[in-house]
Amino acid sequence: MLEIAEKVHDETRQGEAFAPFKEEVNVYRKKFYIESYGCAMNFSDSEIIASILNKEGFGATRNFEDADLIFLNTCSIREKAEQTVRKRLTEFRKVKEARPGLLIGVLGCMAERLKSKLLEEEKLVDIVVGPDAYRSLPGLIEEAETGQKAVNVLLSRDETYADISPVRLDSNGITAFISIMRGCNNMCSFCVVPFTRGRERSRDAVSIVNEARDLFSRGFKEVTLLGQNVDSYYWVNETTNETITFARLMEMVALIDPSLRVRFSTSHPKDITGEVLHTMAKYENICNYIHLPVQSGSTRILQLMNRTYTREWYMAKVKQIKEIVPDCGISADIIAGFCTETEEDHRDTLSIMEYSQYDMSYMFFYSERPGTLAARRYTDDIPEDVKKRRLQEIVELQNRLSLESNKKDIGKTFKVLIEGNSKKNTTEWKGRSSQNKVIVFPKLNNDLKPGDYAWVKVNDCTQATLLGEII
Template sequence: MQELNIIAKSIEENLDVPRISSETNEPGFLGKVYIESYGCQMNFADSEVVTSILINKGYGTTSNIQDADTILLNTCAIRENAEQKIRHRLQTFKALKTKNPKVTIGILGCMAERLKTQLIEEEKLVDLVAGPDSYRDLPNLLDQIENGQKAINVFLSKEETYGDIEPVRLHTNGVSAFVSIMRGCDNMCSFCVVPFTRGRERSRDVASILNECEHLFEQGYREVNLLGQNVDSYRWIDPATKEIITFDKLIQLTAQINPDLRIRFSTSHPKDITNEVLHAMAAYPNICKNIHLPAQSGSNRILELMNRTYSREWYLDRISAIREILGPECGISHDIIAGFCTETDEDHRDTLDLLDSVVFDFGYMFTYSERPGTPAAKKLRDDVPDHIKSKRLQEIIDLQRKHSGIRNDQMIGKIQRVLVEGNSKKSDQHHFGKTDNNKVVVFKKGSETIGSYVDVKITSCTTGTLLGQLI
């Protein structure tokens, strides 16, 4: 059973379980690589691209860190806690390095891009640093590391999408898979480091996306999650016809692959999600009625300081459009930052009021963490005391827990189509799966198989999970 609704107080709760590759050991490989992924879904998808690149160049992979010739950590830099987690993890590698001085330790991803050579200078164990746009160069970088040499590539590209690389699926149950449709971000939210670590926005070509999704369906996958920092700004121009493919057109094309292939996506930006996208979702039963729409704050003053480029009123208008076009059962989740620079009690009350106005299904909530180099770090003072941040965060979490319970209660007695994803964590006599609106359902096993669709009547719930029985 998965508890997806109740939100971590810090990013660390998303980092506790290392994600590693499958075992391979074929003749002629150049060495065994062990990969751990941290942070957002995009990082996990990137690790699958990295694995594909290295395997195609003659490397093998291992799930046993003791057997590894190369250890790669794909990192997150969105909060200070995330980076500290990586630094603590590196310290555990000292014994490995002592035992085998030839083992290569590399840092990939956003933390690598943010700190660059500083990582090698501060973390003496680190041999390789590679940013999100330099993964094609990894085999060359690994070749450079000998006799104590270090290797680094943190060049940010305006074109790289890795669209021609078929990922090796690492973080999958064989039912649902990530498909990256774009990279980078052009939204300069004052608190966010992503534009500096992942570069400018660029969209992957439509044909490569559709081919990947079709291939996944042929392999038995029944759900794809289209990923981007801001999927609603997806825009690709066909070089032959000059036709402009926007996100609403893309999800329709993806949905047309097969009616048994579910389509999810993340993340939407409130300023960009259009009624055209919502109508496209409504037109196809296999486009899941679930939207992650980060709010960040309910205060107009704070939203302006955050450079979110929308108001509270605009956000609530988008919520109204979602409810009207997709119906009241559409799942809506959020991100909220507690204790942003200069946030007052009144600003905080505005956020609580926004939560009460919407009644979200679930959300991801954090205290503000100043990131060096961001506009907020340069122009604003992180002046809300930590104990006030923590108090406000707890109030937000408590309110969201209440709302998650309300939304789940509304499902009791209804029949839901559920995609079976695997055994419940608590009992191998039960399966779990997700509803169209992204709620986890646990039910006693029947004759169904993993990857199949079943109808389940919801009989009870917790704040994080629906319980039901097969129909």
């Protein structure tokens, strides 16, 4: 369950993805506007979509008022995410009433799950395309232009989009995502991903390394290797007969250049290996940060979730991480109020948070998703007020843990990759440490710029941010 956010308990990550380049009105015959919701994989997919559309003569625009095509790349992880998209579609439908030639499309996981409902019952969209069918977009657009409803939600066993060079949308020119695999074989009972993104398949390592090398040559200094479960990455080079595991792939990317940072997301506790951890420890440019979703601290609940590990297994994995990579930052996903959860189960979750000392977490109360194993097998029997109360207790604990974690960094010095101006003050830089912590520090009269590294001493902190100075 890949997620990106700065707020620790937002229920849905959402944002608009746009082209970083100057709009060239005369170059493209038509323009498209795209909004991306949910996980990092969706944002990465939007960049693939942009590349496909560019080759067909469509250019990106930041303003939906100027667009001939409006796309929403959607998320089905939680009900609130779908509600947000439905509201947005209703708003765009009103725009279409004033501009009959405008086409509206839904892409991604929500398209896969609600194809007929969106097209026929609610009549909110003209085009519906699933995560494995983006290559068919040009033909579907032509079909929709004739007044027909266009749909392709077929899942694939081999599509990885390895040959498509993504258009970096709304990029800072410093950090970028690289998709290394698609789909998921972990049938967690609460999750829709196996049904909306299909079975797991790994992209060939040669194309991944080439994409990372190209990004570095264009000035990017950090890449994040993306997958629903990166630790199960597996590819065999038929030319050399070499088996590429995730640890080996990570090493190949790290060896491009010592100044290219490497991150990854997401890891599954059952699959992350000692080989991965030792590779992290070996290379300074592989960031010391792991997102390790726990979901629950109760072994009984973990079994109902089909997470295939126990409380003790997870705690042993955290211990191993801290032994091999002592300064590693760790974050998690946590679900409150899963089916049959008792107060004792909830206390187990709080205690495993204390044990793991998470730097931050993505926290939610359980939202039943139609079609999942949990929806078919279990009753969603925890009252909403109990879910919200337990979630609040989890949030309050994480807030304390985050602040304590940041306070421990006061007086320490970190190598920070400058990403750009601080959101609140243009006289300050914002960057991240290897542990994925945001550090803000004053600009000095020097030649530093985004993409440069700076050594920063931490003098103070808030719950979410480290405050420092260049040394």
